Amino acid sequence: MVNYDGRMGAAYVAGRAMAQDEVRRWTGAFAEHVPDRRPLDVLDLGSGVGRLTPGLAEEFQGRVYGVEPSDRMRAAAEQAPHPNVTYLKGAAEDIPLPEASVDVVLMFLSFHHFPDPLQGLREVRRVLRPGGVALLRTQFSDLMPDLFWYAYFPSAREVDAAMYRSLAATKALAGAAGLTPGADVVRIAAEEWRTLRQRYERLSHRALSTFEHLPPDEVEQGFARFAADAERDPDRVMPVYDATMLVLTRPSGLLTRPR
Ligand SMILES: C[S@@+](CC[C@H](N)C(=O)[O-])C[C@H]1O[C@@H](n2cnc3c(N)ncnc32)[C@H](O)[C@@H]1O
Secondary structure: OOOOOOHHHHHHHHHHOOOHHHHHHHHHHHHOOOOOOOOEEEEEEOOOOOOOHHHHHHHHEEEEEEEEOOHHHHHHHOOOOOOOEEEEEOEOOEOOOOOOOEEEEEEEOOHHHOOOHHHHHHHHHHHEEEEEEEEEEOOOOOOOOOOHHHHHOOOHHHHHHHHOOOHHHHHHHHHHOOOEEOOOOEEEOOOOOOEHHHHHHHHOOOOOHHHHHOOHHHHHHHHHHHHHHHHHOOOOEOOOOOEEEEEEEOOOOOOOOOO
16 A cells, blocks of 8 residues: 555655646546536545645536545645635545435545545445546556656556456456446546656656565665666657547436446
């Protein structure tokens, strides 16, 4: 389990920051999968340092709740207040919101951290209004991207894949929680283009769970080789990768109670 109240909490702001344009690309992509009406109330579940939370308030024009268990991550989010955003201490397994209180739930790279993902998704269903949608931005073990920097860390690909469930297993969990998964995975290209040096600088904060699970000497040696390449060829523009997202709907019919 990754401790976001420890080193990761401090590294996250520096190593995973998003520019405003990038935030807008994400929220614009989310808008294609939610009901058309505005305002929409949103829960950002596992909101972390609030990278996307104020952007959700701008895009969807309703109340936004950022629910986050780590005090350190939540405190960082609260440094940038927004009049329509409320941060709450809590976790997916026991969401501190009433039944049928939001139209959209975003889980942005948080789902794989839930200790009890089925209970988490049951809670997502409970807080969603009928017809509401959950946007599950996650990786799938059988659809992992071939990231260029895996070349520096021989075990990283395997370590990353082990953190995630397959698409079929994820859909099965959603179904068991009473949520209807979309037939296809949505692919989103919202990430900023960055040079090799910029990529190195971001990754060297080690604000990715991957590095928490790799042997320390592999991390050290990998970053030494990565640093040397970034020094040699700093301006090379590196590839961006499509992100995967699964859309889950809370059915609006009456006969939809989860088993
Ligand atoms: C990789 S970070 C992503 C944060 C944010 N969504 C973002 O993209 O910037 C994962 C977050 O999930 C949170 N988390 C861990 N366990 C959780 C749980 N059971 N319920 C909700 N969030 C959880 C962590 O504290 C952390 O802030």
